[in-house]
Amino acid sequence: MNRPSAPTNLAKNCAAWTRRGLMILGVGLALLGVSASVSNAQQPQPPNIAAAADLKFALDEVGAAFTRDTGKVVTLTYGSSGNFLRQIQQGAPFQMFLSADEGFVRQLADAGKTVDGGTLYAIGRIILFAPKNAPFKVDPELKDFRAALADGRIQKFAIANPEHAPYGLAAEQALRSRGLWDTVQPKLVMGENVAQAAQFASSGSTQGGIFAYSLALSQHVGDLGSYVLLPADWHEPLRQRMVLLKGADDTARAFYAYIQQPAARAIFRKYGFVLPGEGS
Incomplete structure (x- = not known):
């Protein structure tokens, strides 16, 4: 009777051990995956x-x-x-x-x-902003801004929506205090918030705007035009x-x-x- 050679038996044993090892490894990796998932689930989310x-x-x-x-x-x-x-x-x-x-x-x-x-x-404080190549120049008394509104140089002007944005309400109050609200109102482009108003004004989508001083002090905005700080007593604090x-x-x-x-x-x-x- 022919008997299997020793190398053949060894090969079969190695194959069985390999299959068993891969099964154990697979189970281990699956368990590690479950463990990792549980661990991640237990990690607190940032507030x-x-x-x-x-x-x-x-x-x-x-x-x-x-x-x-x-x-x-x-x-x-x-x-x-x-x-x-x-x-x-x-x-x-x-x-x-x-x-x-x-x-x-x-x-x-x-x-x-x-x-x-x-x-x-x-x-906070607010500023009057004019983008590069704006049709008016900023000044503390808003003289050229007033003239540009009157002669039609300004057709679009950005502020945040006063109904829910405090900086938009401050802009409205400042413009009312200078007697400019009725003139500028038909030209207004309302931002959903003050950052969007700043984006409209600094990108040139409008010909200027009133928004937060803090945004103008960032190079992302301030370098795109010129601005003047408006007096704090032109609006509620x-x-x-x-x-x-x-x-x-x-x-x-x-x-x-x-x-x-x-x-x-x-x-x-x-x-x-x-x-x-x-x-x-």
Whole structure:
């Protein structure tokens, strides 16, 4: 009787061991995959922070500094304060709100949506902006702007929507204070928020605009034209208040505290905000 040679038996054994090993490896990888999925599911998501659009450049820097100094991460979402007010009232999952109008924070506090009454973190300013090749020149008294409105050089002019954007309301108030609102109103192009108004004006989509000083101080906007700071007494103060919302986690609370520290205050100051405890 012929018997299998030793090499043949060895080959069969090796093949069986290989199949068994691959099965074990496959099970192990599957278990690792399950383990990784469970681990990822257990990782806390960064808290979502609702922030007024005028904060875009300043708060991006503050957020980067916060992460560098603490190792914690937040997700910053920008928009008009009035729209955020409505979204939070309807249950949007934000953990903190930085409003350009402190009245919106007080409404949320009165409705029981917040941890407390919040903290004043900055006072904003507005500017008149003219893009490169604009048909008028900026000046502190708005003389050429007034003349350009009267003689038809300006056909499109950008501000944020005053109905829900505090900087748009401040722009309206400033124009009314100079007796220019009725003349400019038919020419207005409304931004959904102040950052969009700045985009319209700086890109040349309109022939100018009024928007946040903090946005003009960014090279992304300021280098695209010229501007003049408008007097603060031409409009109601843009008192900007922040607040923690119910359910805020430890990271959101740490970010709230960080904004009140010297490192963050220095960044806000750089972008033209008047800070609590400091003069105008």
